[in-house]
Amino acid sequence: MNPFSKPRRQVLIALTAIALGVAAGCKPSSSGGSDGAAAAAGGAGEPIKIGEFASLTGSEAAFGQSSHKGTQLAIDEINHAGGLLGRKVDLVSEDNRSTAGESVTIVKKFISREKVVGVLGEVASGRSLEAAPVCQAAKVPMVSPSSTNPKVTEIGDYIFRVCFIDPFQGKLLADFAKRSLKAQTAAILSDVSAPYSVGLADFFRQRFTAEGGKVVVEQKYASKDKDFRAQLTAIKAANPDVIFVPGYYTEAGLVVSQARQLGINLPIFGGDGWEAPQLIEIAGAALKNTYYSTHYSPEAKSAKIESFVKAFQAKFGGETPDAMAALGYDSAMVLVDAIRRAGSTDGAKVRDALAATKDYACVTGKTTLDAQRNASKAAVIITVENGKFKYLETIEP
Numbered sequence: 001m002n003p004f005s006k007p008r009r010q011v012l013i014a015l016t017a018i019a020l021g022v023a024a025g026c027k028p029s030s031s032g033g034s035d036g037a038a039a040a041a042g043g044a045g046e047p048i049k050i051g052e053f054a055s056l057t058g059s060e061a062a063f064g065q066s067s068h069k070g071t072q073l074a075i076d077e078i079n080h081a082g083g084l085l086g087r088k089v090d091l092v093s094e095d096n097r098s099t100a101g102e103s104v105t106i107v108k109k110f111i112s113r114e115k116v117v118g119v120l121g122e123v124a125s126g127r128s129l130e131a132a133p134v135c136q137a138a139k140v141p142m143v144s145p146s147s148t149n150p151k152v153t154e155i156g157d158y159i160f161r162v163c164f165i166d167p168f169q170g171k172l173l174a175d176f177a178k179r180s181l182k183a184q185t186a187a188i189l190s191d192v193s194a195p196y197s198v199g200l201a202d203f204f205r206q207r208f209t210a211e212g213g214k215v216v217v218e219q220k221y222a223s224k225d226k227d228f229r230a231q232l233t234a235i236k237a238a239n240p241d242v243i244f245v246p247g248y249y250t251e252a253g254l255v256v257s258q259a260r261q262l263g264i265n266l267p268i269f270g271g272d273g274w275e276a277p278q279l280i281e282i283a284g285a286a287l288k289n290t291y292y293s294t295h296y297s298p299e300a301k302s303a304k305i306e307s308f309v310k311a312f313q314a315k316f317g318g319e320t321p322d323a324m325a326a327l328g329y330d331s332a333m334v335l336v337d338a339i340r341r342a343g344s345t346d347g348a349k350v351r352d353a354l355a356a357t358k359d360y361a362c363v364t365g366k367t368t369l370d371a372q373r374n375a376s377k378a379a380v381i382i383t384v385e386n387g388k389f390k391y392l393e394t395i396e397p
Helices: 006-023 033-040 061-080 102-114 125-138 166-179 195-210 229-238 249-261 278-287 303-315 323-342 347-355
Strands: 048-054 089-095 118-120 142-144 159-161 185-191 214-221 242-244 268-270 290-294 360-362 365-367 379-385 388-395
Touching: 048 061, 048 102, 048 323, 061 089, 061 303, 061 323, 089 102, 102 118, 102 125, 118 323, 125 142, 125 159, 125 195, 142 323, 166 195, 166 242, 166 268, 166 290, 166 379, 166 388, 185 195, 185 229, 195 214, 214 229, 229 249, 249 268, 249 278, 278 379, 303 323, 323 347, 323 360
Parallel strands: 048 089, 048 118, 118 142, 142 159, 185 214, 185 242, 242 268, 268 290
Antiparallel strands: 290 379, 360 365, 379 388
């Protein structure tokens, strides 16, 4: 016998019909309600995606990790303050493994699959030069935190940077060698495989010789080399006053260490490619009488720097942010500021707003982007004393 009476069966049928209607997706129409408004506004409620490519592993991992931390801190602060254009900001980060060719693949994916509205990266000029043509062709603004080779922004009008460039850095290092190190002669040991190193060596040489100095010997190496004794022996025989090494910290640390082992106790100096805690890990006490230029010092007295250092240390277990972290933070903030001023995520409008950036208060100093989309700003000179980086001076453009 059926346990349900006819009236009860009718009620169950009605309830089942209602349930099926809900399960089938009875939703408000797109013409009304908050979901409809978002759709009409072109997905206004969806997160704004910004892509970041960086060397999180590999030979320049210290650069990428540091820059990424600064960028992540900036995005966290933006979201904590209510987001951007009323929407959350999503940072989509990928590791190029410090490997040639990887950055192109990553940025293509950012643009085609992730639909990012802007790209941040890279520290190394060579990898920015790889990715920039992709962003330029797609008309997606790209902001490099710290690629200093002039050719980066020459790619096109959608490519920007928030750091000084190597003509300025090469000049100030040549002047520093002449003025502070009292050098009349110099040796150059550069990385032929890195556009950053080749360019910085050229600008240093031009300025140093124009000011009456003489480059008595030039030696070359390639990225990831480990033994520099042959080049250093040739440099020692030329008897220069100073040695200029415009490379990255991984090789620069080994160069300094091996130079001291060969009895070369001359001043050795380089550019912002030296900026990494690993430099001290590699070379240790051999870094006495060495110097490098970079973009900021956490020791410099500024309310903006003090606030940034405090926030960074709170987020990353007391770690003191270096220049790459500060520039990563600044690159994100400059891009977000441009999107906010544009009132839109449209590529052309954001590009125009970026180009109009003037006196924006960054951790690394007030930032104005010139007609070539470069930032004119001060540099600092760092030395190493008792196993720690020490701020020496600030040099204005």
